[in-house]
Amino acid sequence: MIDQQVKKANAETQLETLPPPSMVSNWCQTKNKITTLDFEWTIQDLAFLETFKDWGDYRSSEFSPKTTGDPKWILHFYDMDPEPDIKIHLSIPLQKKTGSPVRVKIAISNKNREKIFPQQHCLPKDRSLPYCVFQIKKKMLVESQCFVNGKLIIYCEIENFLPNNYGSVVSGKSSTEADFHKKPFNNSDQLVAQLEELFETMKFSDITVNVRGRQFQAHKSILATRSKYFGAMFEHPTKENLTHQVEIEDVDPAVFGEILRFLYTGHLSESTMGKMSAGILAAADKYLLEQLKMECETQLIHRMSAENCLELLLITDEHHPAFHLRKYAVEFFRRFSAEVMATDEWEKAEQSHPEQCLKILKKLVKSTVLCCHII
Structure with a gap:
C-alpha cells in the first residue's frame, strides 16, 4: 500500500533574472514564476526489511501544484538487484523532458521527522526524463533505522522555474567589452586567508571582549565595519569605547567565539553550524548579522525534528525574531x-x-x- 500527500502547493514568488551586463551589448530583465511543491510519499507494508534481496518497484501517484498548466510529477522507487543500490527517479507522465529549469530536494524522513540522507539536484531546461534524484546503499538505509512501523517516508520538494508571460520587461544597455577587461584582479581567496590569520593572531588588537569571564581580543574597526551593533557602540564616546573593554553576559563564550570568527572570515564550519545553530541564531540577531541569521534559519529548518522542535519554538519568540x-x-x-x-x-x-x-x-x-x- 502506498500513501502520498501533497503538503504544500502553489507557493509562488517572483524571480528576476538579469544576464551579466559585461557579457552582452543589450540586456533584458524578465520576471519568472517559481512554483514550490512539497510532497510526502509513504510506502507501507514493506516486505523486504529482513533481506537485502529484491526490494521490488513502487510508484507514487501523480502530484502537482494546484496552478493550471504546471506539470504533474511522479516518483519511482525501485531496486537495482543484484546491485546494492536503491534509486528513486523523477518523471513527468507522457513527457520525456523537463519543460523548464527544476530544482529537486529529496530525503528520507525518520521516526523523529528528521530529513536524513538529503540530496539535491538542479535540472536544466529540456533535461531528459526520468532522472535519478536519489541513490543510496541498501545497507546504509537499513542501518539508519528509518523504517517507521514498516513504513518508508520519502520527502520531496520541487521548485519549478516557469516564465511569467505577464511579467514586466525592462531593457537597457550594458557596459562595453572594454569595461569588462578593466575588471580588477580578484584576490578574494588571499584576502580571506589574511583575515583568518588576523583572527588567529589578533595582531594589533585594540579591544577586549569579556564574555562571562572569558576574554577575547579583537579590533574595533573590524567589529564596527561588520556589525551595526558594534558600529554604534564605537561611534560615540561610550564606556566601552573609552575603556576598550566590552562586557557580555547574555551570550555563551563558545558561541561568541564563533560569532567573532564569522566577523573576521565571513564563514563558519558546517559542523559548527550543526551543533550551535540555535545559539548562533540568537547572537546573530543581537549583533544585527542578517546574513548569518538567515543561514542559521536555513540550517535549523533542515535539521528540524520532533526532538528539537520545542527548542526552536521557544527561541523564535519576540526576543529573537526569526x-x-x-x-x-x-x-x-x-x-x-x-x-x-x-x-x-x-x-x-x-x-x-x-x-x-x-x-x-x-x-x-x-x-x-x-x-x-x-x-
Whole structure:
C-alpha cells in the first residue's frame, strides 16, 4: 500500500533574472514564476526489511501544484538487484523532458521527522526524463533505522522555474567589452586567508571582549565595519569605547567565539553550524548579522525534528525574531504535534515552563483554524 500527500502547493514568488551586463551589448530583465511543491510519499507494508534481496518497484501517484498548466510529477522507487543500490527517479507522465529549469530536494524522513540522507539536484531546461534524484546503499538505509512501523517516508520538494508571460520587461544597455577587461584582479581567496590569520593572531588588537569571564581580543574597526551593533557602540564616546573593554553576559563564550570568527572570515564550519545553530541564531540577531541569521534559519529548518522542535519554538519568540523559522516550526508542530509532545523535552517543559507550553498550544490552535478557513 502506498500513501502520498501533497503538503504544500502553489507557493509562488517572483524571480528576476538579469544576464551579466559585461557579457552582452543589450540586456533584458524578465520576471519568472517559481512554483514550490512539497510532497510526502509513504510506502507501507514493506516486505523486504529482513533481506537485502529484491526490494521490488513502487510508484507514487501523480502530484502537482494546484496552478493550471504546471506539470504533474511522479516518483519511482525501485531496486537495482543484484546491485546494492536503491534509486528513486523523477518523471513527468507522457513527457520525456523537463519543460523548464527544476530544482529537486529529496530525503528520507525518520521516526523523529528528521530529513536524513538529503540530496539535491538542479535540472536544466529540456533535461531528459526520468532522472535519478536519489541513490543510496541498501545497507546504509537499513542501518539508519528509518523504517517507521514498516513504513518508508520519502520527502520531496520541487521548485519549478516557469516564465511569467505577464511579467514586466525592462531593457537597457550594458557596459562595453572594454569595461569588462578593466575588471580588477580578484584576490578574494588571499584576502580571506589574511583575515583568518588576523583572527588567529589578533595582531594589533585594540579591544577586549569579556564574555562571562572569558576574554577575547579583537579590533574595533573590524567589529564596527561588520556589525551595526558594534558600529554604534564605537561611534560615540561610550564606556566601552573609552575603556576598550566590552562586557557580555547574555551570550555563551563558545558561541561568541564563533560569532567573532564569522566577523573576521565571513564563514563558519558546517559542523559548527550543526551543533550551535540555535545559539548562533540568537547572537546573530543581537549583533544585527542578517546574513548569518538567515543561514542559521536555513540550517535549523533542515535539521528540524520532533526532538528539537520545542527548542526552536521557544527561541523564535519576540526576543529573537526569526520569522521563517518560526513559521516552519509552528507548521511542523501542527503536523507532528503527537510526536513532539511525546518527547522528554516536552514533558520537562510542561513541568518547568507550563505557560510557554500553553502559548505554543495556542499557536497550534490558531494555525489549525487558519488552515480550516483557507480550505
